[in-house]
Amino acid sequence: MKVVWSALAEQRALEAVEYIAQDRPLTAAVWLDKLLELVGNLSQFEQQGRVVQEIGLPAYREVLHSPYRVIYRVDAAVVRTSILHRTSR
Secondary structure (H helix, E strand, C coil): CEEEECHHHHHHHHHHHHHHHCCCHHHHHHHHHHHHHHHHHCCCCCCCCEECCCCCCCCEEEEEECCEEEEEEECCCEEEEEEEEECCC
């Protein structure tokens, strides 16, 4: 299954990396690597995330990468990341 990032999710990931890198560039790089690995794993394990409680539909799922959650939708052959959302907001 193919993983496709939305423009908003990409933008928020870059903003998070830039923010972390201001004080801790190595931590920012490690955080991004782990995020990319987590989302990349969805290509094989698209059901690994839990159903988004606010939506309640099985096609909309989320995985956590502190302090963010990645909300994604599972289509027939594609996992689409919809948003990268800071959990404290």
